[in-house]
Amino acid sequence: MKGVVLAGGMGKRLREISGGRNKQTVEVNGRPMIEFPLKTLGAMGCTDVTIVTSPEGYAPLKLLVDYGGQHELNVDWAIQPEPRGMGDALYQARYRVGGVFPVLCGDVYFDPAPITVIEKPLLVCHSFEGGRNHIVVDTHEDGSHEVVLRPTKANSDRAIVGYVFDEEVFDFIPTIKPSPDKNEIEFADIYSWYINERGATVADFEGMFADMGTPAGIARVEEHIRNRQA
Template sequence: MKALVLAGGTGSRLRPITHTSAKQLLPVANKPVLFYVLDSLAEAGITDIGIVVGDTADEIRAAVESGGYADRLDLTYIAQTAPLGLAHAVRIARDFLGDDDFVMYLGDNFIVGGITEQVEEFRADRPDARILLTRVPDPTAFGVAELDQDGRLVGLEEKPRKPKSDLALVGVYLFTPAVHEAVRAIEPSDRGELEITHAIQWLIDRNLDVRSATISGYWKDTGNVDDMLEVNRTVLETVEPMVAGDVDESTTIIGRVRIAPGAVVRRSRIVGPAVIGSGVEITGSYVGPFTSVSDGCRIEDSEIEYSIVLPGSSITGVRRVEASLIGRNVEVTPAPRAPAAHRLVLGDHSKVQISS
């Protein structure tokens, strides 16, 4: 069984961060989201993996290789010239996929607990397609599934204005080679994309065996800042405490805090769960819960919590930062204080009182 990982999206909802970086490489607990996807596939016993890449191909490849995945997985990079839909990604990966069953996994999706159980069930029963669903409060932003009274999948809609259910498609799909005929048969949607929901609907309409499973575990599409911070919070809940950096006696460490080797912490208070990367310098500051500080950052005389700070950034002299996603090599400092002044136009014989 093979895997097709989609890592070619533009990440428009995460701009301006994704103007200069691939959204799949944004870190959760100081580890790129894409790495969690690759780990999940390896844990399910899938090591032959095709990665669909776009404009950020070089960055994706460099990160994956530096993470050691090229040594553990059989990786093939597949160029997608434009983001023309998930079914288009299956089309262009035809030579790589051959006649093998495969998992298609969106590279910016996060599933706590992995997909091993779902892969094992697919291998055992081998339907033509198997999709994963989860209940969401606002299904209009997702592909939505309609089930009959017996729980069988009867229809799919892509981002419907009036959803027929609250069951959204999770970004993991399992297919046999039957899907290749489906993606060739469909036409672009009104959005100009080849929708995977249309391909799956094509299979359903021809009475092929398409099954669904509703997952109760944690899933997030990390496509916006709020979701990134929420996933970061969830992962940090599982952090094992470790203090390998240089922490002085006047620093207070509370809760599950992981401080990497090479980090230096002076006269500060760090309350977990939190992770501090290698080469980080923290002085006279407060780092609060659910914060990830990446390698090479500097925090001085500042307060920060429930945030993600990417490598090489500095925060100095800032009283409070929270619920923030700070990019690479960013400098955050206080704004210069404007001199206080009163502008007056006073008539003769006026009396004015001004608080000093």
């Protein structure tokens, strides 16, 4: 099975640490950040991975993954020419993956792997401090789900943190209108389409999750690893 890692971010929230370089090159507990989602995909059953990154991020990431990586995955690469959102980043992998495939962002940490059986589209959710900085899912009393792009205190903190898509997503992405404020292809539209039109499952992850795109997230991961090794 093949997975996808979206690793194009320049780390605005990590600028003091990253110096403006691709954030997935930042060290977390002595290892490049990119290794953690790669290991997670391996634990989910992937043998092959496409990493989508920016033109600027390609060379440093490839060096770390190809020559310093502690993984047993076959890795290939896709380039997102311009920063036009996560939906556009995923679209760059359209000729690399098929069938049903998992997708992770390059700055997420899971312990253990959130999915072990991958058969159909799935959205993995996790409630955590800072979850409202992400796209969240509200589940109503009737069991229906609503995707909220910019949640307020009234909304859930149940953030969508991992995804299983299928190749039909590549037919849907070109129909998405770019966001008016950023001119980006938002993942929120993809989530809503999967929930409302494709009947995707929404499942909660109860293990350890962290967003390593912030200094606090990195510190949490490093503390978790130290405690696990103690």
